[in-house]
Amino acid sequence: MCTVAALWRHPIKSHGREALDTVTLIAGQTMPWDRHWAVTHDRSKFDAQNPAWVTCRNFMIGVSTPGLAGLWATLDTDSKTVTLQHQSLGSLTFQPDNPAGAARFVEWVQPLCPPDKFQPTGIVSVQDRGMTDSKYPTVSIMNLASHAAVAEQLGKPLEYERWRGNIWLDGLDAWEENNWIGKDIRIGDALLRIHEPIERCMHTAANPHTGERDTDTLGALRGGWGHQNFGVNAEVIEGGQVTLQNKGQVL
Incomplete structure (x- = not known):
C-alpha cells in the first residue's frame, strides 16, 4: 500500500509545471490538461x-x-x-x-x-489528446523512494520536478515500480494499467529553477542501475478522482 504524495500537470509540453490537490482521471486519456x-x-x-x-x-x-x-x-x-x-x-x-x-x-x-x-x-x-511522448495517452507514475535513491547516488539533493511526473507515490521501496509492468494499480477511485518504464533524456539534467544543466542524472541512473529509466507510463482503465493522500494498491 502507498499514498499519493503529489500531483502535477504540465499544461504546455516542456513549458512549465503546476501542482494540484486533486484530479479526475478519464479512461483512455492523459491527465486532464496535461501536455494539452x-x-x-x-x-x-x-x-x-x-x-x-x-x-x-x-x-x-x-x-x-x-x-x-x-x-x-x-x-x-x-x-x-x-x-x-x-x-x-x-x-x-x-x-x-x-x-x-x-x-x-x-x-x-x-x-x-x-x-x-x-x-x-x-x-x-489535438482534440482529446495530450501531447505526451508516448504514442498512446498515458499518465506517468513516479516513486519518491526511487528519486531518493538517485539523489543518494549523486551525493546531493535533487529536485523531483526534474522528472516531470503526474502522480508521485510514497511508501514504496526504491524501484518497486519497475516490477509493475503489465499490472493494474488502484489509486483513489481510478484504475490504471502499467505498460512500460520511462526512458529518460537530458531534460532531467536541467535545474527546474534556473533552467541550467547542472546535474548528471542520466549518468547516475546508468552508473547506479545500468539503465536510463525513471518512472512508469500507465493507461487509465477506469476513470475517477485522485486526491493527495489517497491510497494506492497494486492488484
Whole structure:
C-alpha cells in the first residue's frame, strides 16, 4: 500500500509545471490538461490542418532547449488561460488558443531559445489528446523512494520536478515500480494499467529553477542501475478522482 504524495500537470509540453490537490482521471486519456498544448518550431512537421499526435522532436522540448526547464505554469481551465513564470523573464499570462496570445508567448520565450537551435513558431493542440511522448495517452507514475535513491547516488539533493511526473507515490521501496509492468494499480477511485518504464533524456539534467544543466542524472541512473529509466507510463482503465493522500494498491 502507498499514498499519493503529489500531483502535477504540465499544461504546455516542456513549458512549465503546476501542482494540484486533486484530479479526475478519464479512461483512455492523459491527465486532464496535461501536455494539452505543445510548441512547434521552425522544422516541425505537425500538420495544423490535420492535427494528430506526432513525436516530441516536432516540438520545443528541454533536450534541445534546456532553459525551458526553468518555467512554471498556472492554468485557469475555465478561460483556458495560462500564466508562465521564469526567474529571468518574469511572468506572462495568455490564451494559447488565441493567435495574438500565442504570438506574445513566442516573443516572450525567445530569450530561452539559443539562436543556433530550434526556434518556436506557434502553439498547437489535438482534440482529446495530450501531447505526451508516448504514442498512446498515458499518465506517468513516479516513486519518491526511487528519486531518493538517485539523489543518494549523486551525493546531493535533487529536485523531483526534474522528472516531470503526474502522480508521485510514497511508501514504496526504491524501484518497486519497475516490477509493475503489465499490472493494474488502484489509486483513489481510478484504475490504471502499467505498460512500460520511462526512458529518460537530458531534460532531467536541467535545474527546474534556473533552467541550467547542472546535474548528471542520466549518468547516475546508468552508473547506479545500468539503465536510463525513471518512472512508469500507465493507461487509465477506469476513470475517477485522485486526491493527495489517497491510497494506492497494486492488484
